[in-house]
Amino acid sequence: MNVLKVSRWTIAVFVLPCLLLYVCLVFVPILVSFYSGMLDWNGIGESKFVGFANFGKMFASDPVFWPAVGRTFLLAGFSMLVQLPVALLVAILISRNVRRPNFLVSSYFLPVILSVVVIGQLWKTIYNPASMGGMINQILIKLGLESWTHSWLTEPKVAIYAVIVVGLWQYLGYHILIQFTGIQNIPADIYEAAKIDGAEGFKADRYITLPIIVPIFKISVVLSFIGSLQSFDLIMVMTGGGPAHATDVISSHMYNMSFLSMKYGYGSAIATFLVVVCLAATLIINLLFNRLDKRFS
Amino acid sequence: MKKTSKKTLGAVMAGLLAVSLAACGSSGGNNNGNAGASPAASPSSANGGSKENITITFQNIYPDPTDPKNKILHKIVSQYEAEHPNIKIELDSLNTDQQKLKLKTQAASKEVPDITVVNPSAQMKPFVDAGLFAPLNEMVEKNGLKDTFQAGILDYYTFDGNLYALPDGNNIALVYYNKSLFEQAGVKVPTTFEEMIEVVKQLKAKGIQPMTIGEKDTWTGSFLFMNILLRTNGGPGFLKDVLDGKKTFEDPAFLEAVDAFQALVQAGAFQEGATSFDYNAGENLFKTGKAAMYFMGSWATGGIETSPANENGNVGVFKFPTVNGKGDPNEFMLAPGSAFAVSKNSKHLEETLDFLNYFMLNFPKEAFEAKGAVGLAQNVEGDFKAAGYSDMAMEVLNMFKDVKGGDLAFDNTMNPGTAQAHLSSIQNLFVTKKDAAEVAKEHQTAFEQNKE
Numbered sequence: 001m002n003v004l005k006v007s008r009w010t011i012a013v014f015v016l017p018c019l020l021l022y023v024c025l026v027f028v029p030i031l032v033s034f035y036s037g038m039l040d041w042n043g044i045g046e047s048k049f050v051g052f053a054n055f056g057k058m059f060a061s062d063p064v065f066w067p068a069v070g071r072t073f074l075l076a077g078f079s080m081l082v083q084l085p086v087a088l089l090v091a092i093l094i095s096r097n098v099r100r101p102n103f104l105v106s107s108y109f110l111p112v113i114l115s116v117v118v119i120g121q122l123w124k125t126i127y128n129p130a131s132m133g134g135m136i137n138q139i140l141i142k143l144g145l146e147s148w149t150h151s152w153l154t155e156p157k158v159a160i161y162a163v164i165v166v167g168l169w170q171y172l173g174y175h176i177l178i179q180f181t182g183i184q185n186i187p188a189d190i191y192e193a194a195k196i197d198g199a200e201g202f203k204a205d206r207y208i209t210l211p212i213i214v215p216i217f218k219i220s221v222v223l224s225f226i227g228s229l230q231s232f233d234l235i236m237v238m239t240g241g242g243p244a245h246a247t248d249v250i251s252s253h254m255y256n257m258s259f260l261s262m263k264y265g266y267g268s269a270i271a272t273f274l275v276v277v278c279l280a281a282t283l284i285i286n287l288l289f290n291r292l293d294k295r296f297s
Numbered sequence: 298m299k300k301t302s303k304k305t306l307g308a309v310m311a312g313l314l315a316v317s318l319a320a321c322g323s324s325g326g327n328n329n330g331n332a333g334a335s336p337a338a339s340p341s342s343a344n345g346g347s348k349e350n351i352t353i354t355f356q357n358i359y360p361d362p363t364d365p366k367n368k369i370l371h372k373i374v375s376q377y378e379a380e381h382p383n384i385k386i387e388l389d390s391l392n393t394d395q396q397k398l399k400l401k402t403q404a405a406s407k408e409v410p411d412i413t414v415v416n417p418s419a420q421m422k423p424f425v426d427a428g429l430f431a432p433l434n435e436m437v438e439k440n441g442l443k444d445t446f447q448a449g450i451l452d453y454y455t456f457d458g459n460l461y462a463l464p465d466g467n468n469i470a471l472v473y474y475n476k477s478l479f480e481q482a483g484v485k486v487p488t489t490f491e492e493m494i495e496v497v498k499q500l501k502a503k504g505i506q507p508m509t510i511g512e513k514d515t516w517t518g519s520f521l522f523m524n525i526l527l528r529t530n531g532g533p534g535f536l537k538d539v540l541d542g543k544k545t546f547e548d549p550a551f552l553e554a555v556d557a558f559q560a561l562v563q564a565g566a567f568q569e570g571a572t573s574f575d576y577n578a579g580e581n582l583f584k585t586g587k588a589a590m591y592f593m594g595s596w597a598t599g600g601i602e603t604s605p606a607n608e609n610g611n612v613g614v615f616k617f618p619t620v621n622g623k624g625d626p627n628e629f630m631l632a633p634g635s636a637f638a639v640s641k642n643s644k645h646l647e648e649t650l651d652f653l654n655y656f657m658l659n660f661p662k663e664a665f666e667a668k669g670a671v672g673l674a675q676n677v678e679g680d681f682k683a684a685g686y687s688d689m690a691m692e693v694l695n696m697f698k699d700v701k702g703g704d705l706a707f708d709n710t711m712n713p714g715t716a717q718a719h720l721s722s723i724q725n726l727f728v729t730k731k732d733a734a735e736v737a738k739e740h741q742t743a744f745e746q747n748k749e
Contacts, residue, residue, distance in 0.1 A: 042423050042713075043401055043404070043405050044401065044404040044405060044423045044424055044426075044427045044429070045423055045426050045427035046427070124573060127570075127573075128570060129568075129569035129570050131506075131568075131569055132568070132569065132570065151569050151570045152570075153570060153572075153573040154569075154570045154571070154572045154573050154727075154728055155728065156728055156729065238573070239513070239572075239573060240513050240514075240515075242513065242515070242572050242573075242721070242724050243572040243724050243725060243727060243728040244721045244722065244724050244725030244728065244729075245721055246728075256717065259398060259401060260713065260717050261713050261714045261716075261717040262401075262423065262712075262713040262714070263713075263714060264405070
């Protein structure tokens with residue numbers, strides 16, 4: 001294994017600076033926030049150590065917490081079950097049928113570089129009631145579907161889906177780009193060989209493209225899952241978690257608790273929960289894909 | 298040879314390590330977002346001057362160059378700097394929300410800027426309890442500063458006999474209305490809440506948006522609700538009674554207020570999708586003449602004055618009416634303004650206090666000249682009419698003379714935990730019809746859970 005012909009100590013010394021930086025910037029804050037999660041603290045004055053009381057309250061008696069968790073996973077679910085397959089399909093179609101794909105891919109990618117605030121404001125106007133010039137509602141009315149119109153962002157039952165759509169739309173291009181690049185890296189001669197053997201079109205995709213881009217797809221899955229868990233900015237810009245918590249997700253609930261209700265300790269407990277869920281999710285996704293990898297290779 | 302190279306390597310690594318450790322240390326500070334605002338003294342001078350060079354950090358919420366207060370701020374600061382060449386005032390101008398967040402982060406690490414901004418009563422109490430601010434009792438007596446303030450206003454910033462902050466404003470809640478839209482619908486200024494609902498219905502029937510509100514920023518709806526409660530309770534002090542244990546949220550006055558508030562919402566008073574409008578978007582509907590009435594604090598006067606809606610003096614104001622015949626229109630929702638507090642740990646406490654004294658002494662005079670003197674916490678001398686203040690501004694100024702007391706906003710009275718529960722409970726009334734008893738129960742539960 002020791003191909004570099006240097007001692008383990010030297011390796012350790014070289015790794016050390018980066019490791020220290022990483023520990024300081026990532027692990028120490030996580031531990032600190034875990035500790036803060038055990039305090040009864042308003043963020044300013046004296047703090048009191050209360051052990052796991054915050055966690056107990058979070059799991060047992062916070063009426064906002066579990067619905068917020070549910071919505072977070074709803075977002076993640078939509079992202080993985082709708083956004084990623086669509087992205088993959090588009091990526092495959094582009095790479096097969098479009099001769100100069102760069103322009104298309106860049107256009108799909110455009111929303112990703114736009115600031116979330118811009119996107120949020122844009123979609124807020126699209127979602128507005130017809131009386132305020134909202135595009136969707138006006139189109140629905142023109143089509144004679146008045147009964148379908150909604151006040152999209154303010155009806156508690158609809159609002160979260162309205163926000164999810166925007167999130168999916170924004171990052172679709174990102175996943176198209178990732179998967180498109182993956183497909184482009186598959187050598188053309190494989191397809192040529194397959195063609196001789198009689199596999200073309202979707203058949204070739206099924207037996208060549210999909211298995212080869214599994215590792216790339218995994219990156220997409222992890223990114224979209226973690227991204228959904230951490231979604232915060234879009235919610236804050238579009239609804240602020242309202243009306244009355246109807247669009248709160250874990251991170252917006254955490255923000256409200258720490259900075260608006262000034263329960264810094266409780267907010268830290270939620271943050272710790274979020275970290276644990278993110279780590280667990282990454283682990284599980286990795287395990288699943290390792291199995292998938294083995295099956296295909 | 299090999300040995301020396303190893304030694305060199307060791308030295309280099311030690312150096313790198315030191316650098317990376319230093320990076321760790323400073324990153325901790327940056328995370329708190331106060332790299333620029335810590336009360337850092339400028340390097341003590343040795344340039345022969347008798348006085349030390351001093352930098353005072355002045356955190357404020359006047360970042361908008363079109364706001365008269367921004368101009369006033371810069372003018373007074375440069376005057377002071379000209380008179381005191383050894384003192385530099387470093388401005389840290391932020392939006393209200395940013396400033397609130399930044400101060401909380403700074404307070405957590407006990408690095409409060411020399412001068413900062415806080416809100417009255419319950420909102421500043423945690424900071425005072427944490428011992429972050431210097432008492433201003435002596436300073437306010439100097440140069441007669443105390444006498445410039447309106448009677449009683451400083452009480453909202455006083456804890457255990459110590460004054461901790463000086464307010465830049467004092468506002469009341471009122472209803473602005475668009476005269477030409479009222480004419481179009483053939484309605485008159487309502488004198489009771491029942492008439493107000495009738496006006497809403499008639500405006501609505503004519504296709505005019507009756508009222509507007511920016512309910513994404515939950516405090517707006519709460520402010521209106523609290524004014525209704527001030528009426529149904531027959532006078533101020535409901536929340537205080539709750540805090541003292543004399544009443545609960547399940548009191549009839551509270552239930553009546555919830556019902557009245559819902560009646561207004563159900564009559565279709567507010568624009569569709571109100572809960573996704575932030576404060577500015579809500580206000581803009583009124584400013585552009587697209588809504589007939591707007592309930593807000595008198596601080597909005599300046600902006601509405603110069604808006605398209607007020608062309609040819611088209612905007613009038615009226616006091617919030619009685620509800621079910623209860624209450625007195627001369628009792629208002631009071632909004633003592635944000636206020637300047639001084640850090641106890643300031644390295645130049647004496648100079649900072651001296652500057653703030655100077656600033657507050659000159660504030661009303663400059664504000665009057667900049668036409669920003671409606672709703673100040675200090676007495677202003679001068680003829681407003683002659684100085685070119687508009688009719689609407691004059692009406693508002695006169696309304697101040699009728700004030701016979703009132704209540705503070707919910708989040709200025711209750712602790713932040715209860716306040717957040719209240720804000721979201723009221724926001725919910727904009728989108729779902731609820732039983733008043735249920736709303737009362739939500740409040741009572743939140744109040745009991747957040748009791749200290």
